[in-house]
Amino acid sequence: METGPGAERHSDDELATALEREVARITSAIPVVGTAAVPDAESEPEPERDAEEDDDWIGPPTQAISFEDLPVRRQMEGPQPTFSAWVGAAARPVPSPQPEPPAPAPPSRAEPLSFVPPELALRDSQPLPLLAEGPEPEPETEPEPETEPEPAAGPAPPVVPRIALAPALPDLPGTGPVVTHELGPIDATSARIDTDLHDDADDVHSTAPSPVASPRVALDETVLSGAEPVPAPLFEPEEADLEPSAVDRRVGRAARMFWLWFAGTSSLISIGVGATLFTLGLSLRQLLVATLVGVALSFLPLGLGTLAGKWSGQPTMVVSRATFGLRGNAIPAILALLTKLFWGAVLLWLAGTAAGSLAVSWGGAADRATPTAVALLAAILIAGLVAYFGYALVARVQLLLTIASAALISVMIAGTWRHVDLVRALAVPDALWTHVVTGAVLVFSYLGLAWAMSSAEVARYQRPTSSGGAAMLWATFGAGVPPFVLVSYGGLLAASHPGLADRLASDPVSGFVALGLPGWFPVPLLLAVGLSLISALVLTMYSAGFTLDALGVRLGRRWSTVVAGGPIALAGIVLALTVTDLDSVIRGVPTALSVPVAAWTGLFAAETMLRERRFHQPSLLATGGVYPDWRWVNLGMLFVASAVGLGLVSSDLPWLAWEGYLFRLLGIDPEAGIGTSNIGVVVALVLGLVTPLVAGIPAVRRQEQGVA
Structure with a gap:
């Protein structure tokens, strides 16, 4: 370990920085509309995967969901901690014919590290693809929306690998598209289905949930669940006799x-x-x-x-x-x-x-x-x-x-x-x-x-x-x-x-x-x-x-x-x-x-x-x-x-x-x-x-x- 004025960081911080560079290189951007990447003709075909072999793999998207009506997460201000952020599900890159973007420059040693992974910064303001279980459809390139602005002059943006990330903020129930699940149609934005495990506790195996009314208690009944006892009415004859008082x-x-x-x-x-x-x-x-x-x-x-x-x-x-x-x-x-x-x-x-x-x-x-x-x-x-x-x-x-x-x-x-x-x-x-x-x-x-x-x-x-x-x-x-x-x-x-x-x-x-x-x-x-x-x-x-x-x-x-x-x-x-x-x-x-x-x-x-x-x-x-x-x-x-x-x-x-x-x-x-x-x-x-x-x-x- 270095010592002296120039050594402001420890070796574990350098390892974390290296890891952040690699993650940033892989997850530098997320597409606004999910597309199925076309594999390179020279690349080897993807082998058939088993669910038990890789539970984190998510298939190609079938429909895009808009998150534009959700509030954008407030960005943190001021100096940020120097620890590395934990990145969620493992990503499996898809070969791309485009050249890889240059790696971001490492943070200066003179300032505290303020790193927010791109996928965490972008996912609150951009739509994410929702993927469903089932056989993978034929790769198909979706046309770009008509409202998409013309790209600026310069090299074409790279096609980044698809990663599985859960949205940070939920949608209102019943407002999202319906996707296919093995047990029936499900409101995607309401259920927030995870397709990583078949027995996941937060998977919903029914239609979109609806509000359920709490059981009503009669006016003459009292539920004591940590509540204070209630005095009896003054002019209501006391019913308790030899039995213990309520x-x-x-x-x-x-x-x-x-x-x-x-x-x-x-x-x-x-x-x-x-x-x-x-x-x-x-x-x-x-x-x-x-x-x-x-x-x-x-x-x-x-x-x-x-x-x-x-x-x-x-x-x-x-x-x-x-x-x-x-x-x-x-x-x-x-x-x-x-x-x-x-x-x-x-x-x-x-x-x-x-x-x-x-x-x-x-x-x-x-x-x-x-x-x-x-x-x-x-x-x-x-x-x-x-x-x-x-x-x-x-x-x-x-x-x-x-x-x-x-x-x-x-x-x-x-x-x-x-x-x-x-x-x-x-x-x-x-x-x-x-x-x-x-x-x-x-x-x-x-x-x-x-x-x-x-x-x-x-x-x-x-x-x-x-x-x-x-x-x-x-x-x-x-x-x-x-x-x-x-x-x-x-x-x-x-x-x-x-x-x-x-x-x-x-x-x-x-x-x-x-x-x-x-x-x-x-x-x-x-x-x-x-x-x-x-x-x-x-x-x-x-x-x-x-x-x-x-x-x-x-x-x-x-x-x-x-x-x-x-x-x-x-x-x-x-x-x-x-x-x-x-x-x-x-x-x-x-x-x-x-x-x-x-x-x-x-x-x-x-x-x-x-x-x-x-x-x-x-x-x-x-x-x-x-x-x-x-x-x-x-x-x-x-x-x-x-x-x-x-x-x-x-x-x-x-x-x-x-x-x-x-x-x-x-x-x-x-x-x-x-x-x-x-x-x-x-x-x-x-x-x-x-x-x-x-x-x-x-x-x-x-x-x-x-x-x-």
Whole structure:
């Protein structure tokens, strides 16, 4: 290799230059009209060729094709690369009587090589001959077109050898001539047939192609081929029942769980729960600790239920079949239905009594009966209508109510903050710390256990690709923040005004009125109470419909919702006629229901945490699949944990006086000290959690091994 200033190119560049000269000599020009070259008389005749011997050989042309209507390829500007261009199919020269043209001069070494093979430069602007298969016709010289310009003076242009080149730009289909192919006539310019191989993939063995319409999709169908899921129409009743929710309808993101829960748990009635904690004797600091512990415990049922609903896309009491068996799950389903009917009736009753209290307090009615009845009817109709249409409308209503509830809560706190006396509230002495357990259990029952058997229903439309951990956190955050703020604020108001504590605990609305609020306050107060109660009632009725179907009453989701609304309305009316004290409702029946619900929560949550694979959805709907009909260990522990827990709680209601029997057996007074702590709820929860961890791992692994 040469070195020094004069050696600007390598030996491989010189070889490439030599190759380019030879190619340029052979392919220096392409005729405008293809002609069959007349062989020299002295030359030897061409031997007969076999297709397998030379697949690149193309016979003589039968017809010329014009490419004058095609755009000319834009010529490249500026310095070009110095590599050699690859020339396409091999050319077989035909002897010509004309002298060969002089070889082009080699490029100067002082400038970079800019070489475009002549055949590549000419083929975009000049017609090329199209050759067809078949026997070669007799050589025939075609006359030159009449429009061909006279050749300039000088030597005649040489007849160059024919080469096989594919045109760079395609013609429009159906505009070219038809040539003969072994399988029939073909539009030459549309098909662009290669005659080099009989089995070439781009050969067309039919007539000229025509446009083919894409298959149409019905307006009510959705094709998910990398497309985004589409939300269901708001006022079209949801058809999905116990089966998994359709993937193309799972539009929810993790953050949606926040406002699905926020509106339902942001009722000002929570202020009454805070006042109830204060009446138990808790100081402000103890009240805050109890509230925080109760909200933290609520993460277990709400978070893991959300995860299970996202995994399966099915309601809570369907997913519960994996834990208790397809037939054995009827017992937890009955418990869930009773719990939802009770809390639905309480919510309905609270909405009615709140309206009645406001109407009487501001002189709008002589008694509570009429406004209470109107409010009961309006609440059940509005909530039932929204729950009837299903998830799409529920999610939209919850979003609007979340915004409204957040604004109204801010207004309520701002309007009553002047009544807060931090010095007096902090001066309240501490009570026995066993009372903190009582307060934490009360908050846990009011929040976590009240919604434990409904958490998967609002999570079944989460996107499969969304984060399960994020959904758990958003659900717990949305469900826990409003009660924590309102319960704490209710305790703060009660501690600031001990004389109003009992009134706030029994009737929060009348307690607010007793604070001496301005005249414009009834409207936002009624909205703050009513909208959040209706939101919670919507979720309760929506979930109750699924639970009724899970028991085998297969009416369809929407009609099951309507049927479940009947007992809720009836129980709400009974409560409105017989109960006037919120404190007795919160501290009586809810604790009794919370014990078996806590046992179910522990069993269900523990198995959910143990699972390494998601639920097998078809086996949750029919017997004979992965999940057995009965899970006797879990069913047995549900009864045992409930019995133990009920023996460690107490109630002031006469018909629940039998509770706390284990305290009596142990010589503990159910009416004092730890006997009033309702620790049985926590005991039932712990027993439920421990059972699968000790005895349920093999059963869970067998289920997962059976999943196809």
